[in-house]
Amino acid sequence: MIRQLADAERRDWLRLARTDNVGPVTFDHLIGRYGSAAEALAALPGLAQRGGRAGATLAPEAEAERELAAGAAIGARLIASCEPDFPQALAALDPAPPLIWVRGNANLLNKPSVAIVGARVASAAGQRFARGLAAELGxxxxxxxxxxxxxxxxxxxxxxxxxxxxxVLGGGVDDVYPPEHSGLYERLVAEGCVVSESPPGRKATARDFPRRNRIISGLSRAVVVVEAELRSGSLITARLAAEQGRDVLAVPGSPLDPRARGCNDLLRQGAAICESAEDVLRALDSPGGWREPPAERYRPPPGEADEALRRRVADLLSPTPVSRDELVRATGAPAPAVFAALVELSLAGRAELQPGGMVVAG
Structure with missing residues (x-):
């Protein structure tokens, strides 16, 4: 349900999102099952105990208050996925990020968007193409x-x-990196928009960038990769975009330049070619192009799991990702009950629920 959160509800959402072992999948299930973050927080210790852990260490209320105060001090807003000004395209992801911090013009987040990503050590020609493409799309x-x-x-x-x-930043909305982009950052805050899932004051680490990349693709109707080596974050963004049903385009390059290999490989895998803004606009207008996401996403009905089912589900998990549907087939149990067991196991650190419906052993 789309609704505006009161201050106390926003603090509870933040506490739930910052509690250990509560990722976006678990968060979404808990809100759907209990109806509010406050009720979910009250239920967490019991759920973790059922999953095999002595209890759950909830994010402290004082810590949530400090994060909210830090955001307010820099003029940032914390927007929950249930609120009307949360980006519609991002809200349609399964699962959506529970909360995002925003500085600048939040209205930009609900306008049609295209991501342009690529190499950090980019060629002069690649940077020139990116500038021209961005200006034409704008x-x-x-x-x-x-x-x-x-x-x-x-x-x-x-x-x-x-x-x-x-x-979209991997660290907090005030994490200016690289340092030479401090001037660009100030202009983005004044004229554009800066977004992050991370708390204000946080410096980005390697594990933050996959979440950052998922938001980049999630906000966008299409992702254009200008230059990328075969192992790069830009290709992760392209893969996430394809999983989310977004269009993926790549700029072809010379086979002699390592920065072109990632793009050329995307083209071999079926990405659309991008030689100008016209290619992007044509992809968006095509019959198979991006469509407006639904206003609300489906949540499974709440279920209950018994100890025997939790044991069966735990025994089926391994370091190899498996889909939730496969676990339902393997156990023969109702899907809501299997998902309830997975949530309890994840709260106990015995399972990891991943976006896209995949699960691995914790």
Whole structure:
């Protein structure tokens, strides 16, 4: 249900989201099952105990208050996924990020957007192409989304600033990295928008970037990769975009340049070619192109799991990802009960619920 949270509810949402072993999948299930973050927080110790852990260490209320105060001090807003100004495209993800911090013009988050991503150590030609593409897409009425990194990201943001651009950060919304982008960051706050899932004051670590990349693709109708090596964050963003049903486009390059290998590989795998803004606009207008997401996403009905089912589900888990549907087939139990068992096991640290319906042993 789309609704505005009161201050106390927002604090409870933040506490639930910051509690150990409560990822987006578990958060979404708990809100759907208990109806409010306060009720979910009250139920967590018992659920973790049923999953095989002595109890759950809830995020302290004082810590949530400090995070809210830190955000307010820099003029940032904390927006929950149930609120009307949460980005509609992001809310349609399964699961959506429970909360995002925003600085700048939040209205940009609900406008049609295209992500432009690529190499940090980008060629001059690649940066020139990114600038031209960003400016043309901006003139066509699209907001450009990227990650404020060196190279392609920075070039795209700079060119799109007059039209609208959104930077998604791995650290907090006040984490300016790289340092030489401090001027760009100030302009993004003043003229564009900066978004993060992380608390204000947090410095980005390696584990933050997959979540950052998922938001970049989730906000966007399409993702364009300008330059990327075969093992790069830009290709992770492209893979996430494909999983989310977004269009993926790649700029072809010379086989002699390692920065072109990732893009050329995407083209071999079926990505659309991007040689100009017209290619992006054509992809968005095609019959198979991006469609408006539903206003509300489906949540499974709440279920109950007994000890025998929890043991069976735990025995089926391994380091190899398996789908929740496969676990339902293997146990022969009702899907809501299997999912309830998975949530309890995840709260006990015995399972990890991943986006896309996959599960691994914790």
């Amino acid at each position: 003139q066509a009425g699209l907001v450009v989304v990227s990650g404020m990194a060196r190279g392609i990201d920075g070039a795209a943001h700079e060119a799109a600033l007059p039209f609208g651009t959104v930077a």
